Amino acid sequence: MRLIDIYARYHRGGLWVLRGVDVELRPGETVVITGRNGAGKSTLLRVAAGLLRAGRGQVRDRPAVVGWLPERFPAGQPFDVRDYLQAMARVQGLTEAVAEARIMAFAARLHLAPFLRTPLRSLSQGTQRKVALTQALLPRPGLLIMDEPWEGLDAPSQAEIPALVAEQVASGGICLITDHRGRSGDLGSVRRLGVEEGQVNERLGERVSGVVGEERAAREANEEPNATTSFERLGERVSGVVGEERAAREANEEPNATISTDMPASSGPAVGVAPVKGGVTTTPPGRHVIEVVVQASDSPSVVASLRAAGYDVRAVRGES
Amino acid sequence: MTRTLALARMRLLAYVRSQRAWMPLLATLALILGAHAGGRAVPNQAYAFSATLLFAVFGWQTKLLLDTEPDEQRMLARLAVGSGRRELLAGLLAAGAATVPAILAAILIPLAIGALQVRGPLAPWLAFGLWIHLLSAGCAVGVGALASRVVVRPAGWAAMILVAAPVAVLVFGSREAAVPRWLVPQLFAAAHIERPGELAAIGLVTAHAAAWIVVLLAGYAALRRGRT
Numbered sequence: 431m432r433l434i435d436i437y438a439r440y441h442r443g444g445l446w447v448l449r450g451v452d453v454e455l456r457p458g459e460t461v462v463i464t465g466r467n468g469a470g471k472s473t474l475l476r477v478a479a480g481l482l483r484a485g486r487g488q489v490r491d492r493p494a495v496v497g498w499l500p501e502r503f504p505a506g507q508p509f510d511v512r513d514y515l516q517a518m519a520r521v522q523g524l525t526e527a528v529a530e531a532r533i534m535a536f537a538a539r540l541h542l543a544p545f546l547r548t549p550l551r552s553l554s555q556g557t558q559r560k561v562a563l564t565q566a567l568l569p570r571p572g573l574l575i576m577d578e579p580w581e582g583l584d585a586p587s588q589a590e591i592p593a594l595v596a597e598q599v600a601s602g603g604i605c606l607i608t609d610h611r612g613r614s615g616d617l618g619s620v621r622r623l624g625v626e627e628g629q630v631n632e633r634l635g636e637r638v639s640g641v642v643g644e645e646r647a648a649r650e651a652n653e654e655p656n657a658t659t660s661f662e663r664l665g666e667r668v669s670g671v672v673g674e675e676r677a678a679r680e681a682n683e684e685p686n687a688t689i690s691t692d693m694p695a696s697s698g699p700a701v702g703v704a705p706v707k708g709g710v711t712t713t714p715p716g717r718h719v720i721e722v723v724v725q726a727s728d729s730p731s732v733v734a735s736l737r738a739a740g741y742d743v744r745a746v747r748g749e750s
Numbered sequence: 751m752t753r754t755l756a757l758a759r760m761r762l763l764a765y766v767r768s769q770r771a772w773m774p775l776l777a778t779l780a781l782i783l784g785a786h787a788g789g790r791a792v793p794n795q796a797y798a799f800s801a802t803l804l805f806a807v808f809g810w811q812t813k814l815l816l817d818t819e820p821d822e823q824r825m826l827a828r829l830a831v832g833s834g835r836r837e838l839l840a841g842l843l844a845a846g847a848a849t850v851p852a853i854l855a856a857i858l859i860p861l862a863i864g865a866l867q868v869r870g871p872l873a874p875w876l877a878f879g880l881w882i883h884l885l886s887a888g889c890a891v892g893v894g895a896l897a898s899r900v901v902v903r904p905a906g907w908a909a910m911i912l913v914a915a916p917v918a919v920l921v922f923g924s925r926e927a928a929v930p931r932w933l934v935p936q937l938f939a940a941a942h943i944e945r946p947g948e949l950a951a952i953g954l955v956t957a958h959a960a961a962w963i964v965v966l967l968a969g970y971a972a973l974r975r976g977r978t
Contacts (some may be wrong), residue, residue: 480834481825483975496829504820508767517763520756521830565826 431455431478431493431573431604437486438477446485447473449628455573460595460605462614465625471608472501474625475575478606493572493604495522501577503562505550511561512546515568522569529568536564539594540587544738554735556582567594574598575606580613584739585718592616757831757840762847765815771848774811778804778852779859786865793866793875798941800856801886802923805937806916807852808887812845812894813912824900838974841898842891842967849887856883874946881952882940885959889919889935892966901973935959 436451447470455461455478463471476482477489479496507514512533519529537543540560545553550561559582566574574595580588595617598605607614614620623630724732733743765771781803786796819827828837857879860866868875893915895901897908922931923938931939936958943951 479829481828494832498826498829500822500825502822504822504826506820507823508764517756517760518826518830521753521760521827523753523832565830569830 432490433474433478433484433487434490435487436477436484436489438473438482438484440473440482447628448477448484448630451477451487451628451630453623453630455604455606457602457604458599460599460607460617460620462617462620462622463606463608463625463630464610464622467610469625470628470630471610471625472577474630475577475606475608478573479575495569495571495573497566497569497571497574499559499563499566499574499576499579501581503558505553505558507550510547510549511542511553514550514561515564518565519568524568532568533564536567539590540564541584541739556584556587559583560587563594567598570601571598571603573604573606577608578610579607580609580611586740588613592618753831754836754840754843757827757837758843758847760827761815761819761841761844765818765844765848768818770814770818771811774807774814775851777807777810778855781807782856782859783863786860786863790865790867793868793878794943794946795941796860796866797857797875797879797882798938798943800860801882801940802920802937804852804856804883805886805890805893805919806912808849808890809894809897809912809915811848811852812891813897813899813908815845815848816841816895816898816900821900834974838971842895842970845891845894846887849891853880853883853887878940878943878946881956882937885935885956886937888963889937889959889966890915892963892970895970896966896973901970932958935962 431454433451433453433455436448436453437446438448438451439446451474453461453474463474465471473482477484478492479498480489480492481498509517515533516526516529519533520526524532533546534543537546540563542557542560542564545557548557550558553561563576563579563583566576579591583591595605595607607617607620614622621632623632722732722736736743782800785800785803791799824837827840828834831837831840857876861872861876866875893911897911899908902908902911919934919937922934923936936955940952940955943955946952
């Protein structure tokens with residue numbers, strides 16, 4: 431697939447978001463797009479998918495089947511998960527039997543099975559992303575485009591992303607991924623393209639990726655140890671959320687409940703979890719403990735959904 | 751075509767499940783009952799009048815249906831169905847299918863409440879009613895599509911289109927209108943067809959409405975190019 435001298439913008443007379451982009455995407459290749467916010471990553475994905483017509487230039491040899499994981503899943507639809515996925519599978523041209531088999535397979539892999547009869551509107555953001563990911567993968571696309579695939583997913587599902595990408599490229603498909611948080615290191619052999627001011631090239635990709643990696647390393651090195659949380663890879667994001675929640679709590683906002691969950695490092699039932707004492711958690715080797723801060727009124731439902739997802743919820747503190 | 755129909759079905763299902771379908775349906779019932787409350791009328795006038803009135807509802811309903819789908823879902827649907835043309839066609843098919851209950855109600859309710867003064871066999875007049883309402887629905891689907899969110903983003907402009915088009919059809923659709931008749935589909939002109947067998951008059955109204963439908967849908971397709 432080739433993008434040749436692409437100029438793209440959203441409105442006639444508007445500024446070009448992409449200017450003279452030339453990219454070749456080869457079968458069996460994973461391409462990671464990096465760049466700052468507003469650099470044109472999502473525009474590049476839209477042009478590659480055929481959702482945005484290039485103002486100038488052309489896209490050649492785009493695979494017939496394109497799977498798309500959008501940044502935001504449109505959950506405001508009157509379907510439950512299963513009905514939605516079955517309807518999308520029919521639109522994608524799958525037979526009912528094939529669709530059902532693939533839906534169940536992805537539901538098992540992405541821990542979506544308990545939510546198959548849940549209305550889309552009632553899903554958490556992470557579960558919505560799983561539905562979005564499933565619909566993108568159902569037709570076995572020749573071109574799989576994923577806009578920040580790690581965002582919102584829980585750890586077991588995040589861990590599935592490299593395997594899903596590997597399967598996609600092993601079958602000769604192309605995988606195009608945006609990553610502005612430097613999480614694509616787990617994907618193995620990838621080609622990195624950087625987007626900056628409407629231009630795309632591999633040298634930029636290396637530089638942007640390097641900057642992201644350095645920032646992350648610096649953040650990890652400088653981060654103060656947290657008294658109540660102990661994270662490894664997933665720590666950055668969750669501790670950020672915990673920090674914000676704590677600041678809000680200290681500012682006398684609404685009371686929150688604190689739930690400590692033990693997250694298995696690999697799938698399977700949680701066993702041998704250390705108790706939480708005096709706000710300090712000791713973490714057994716190979717496991718992660720996450721403190722989740724939620725509104726007090728939400729804690730029963732969050733506890734239930736965490737348990738349903740396979741986490742071992744060990745303690746609930748705060749107001750009930 | 752199977753995938754296009756599957757997408758049309760999905761959109762129709764979303765429209766019904768979202769309960770947006772109720773509002774136009776209730777408006778249809780109110781308009782039909784109101785239109786026929788004045789006493790018995792000959793079928794050509796009764797059906798031409800209700801088809802002209804329902805033009806507004808059909809257009810509104812089309813916009814409601816097409817706008818039920820979130821913008822991001824329209825992108826996913828476009829990729830799932832495989833082409834922009836199929837995605838566009840699926841929306842129009844769903845909008846067309848959504849007019850069927852209102853058309854049936856418009857044909858059968860006056861019959862059920864005894865509001866039709868039929869001389870001769872009934873079947874040709876039922877066919878006449880179906881014909882004029884289908885023309886109304888076809889034109890109105892085009893207008894509603896042009897007012898849909900993917901084409902017209904500001905709600906005020908969309909409302910203006912949805913109001914201006916039916917008013918123009920009502921005001922300029924009569925024989926005595928001061929403006930050229932080709933400006934609007936001549937739905938109300940069908941009231942002057944006194945026998946269902948007047949093929950020349952029926953053909954003229956049909957050709958006029960068909961030209962309107964072609965222009966509207968071509969405009970919709972042109973405005974949708976590059977917009978998903």
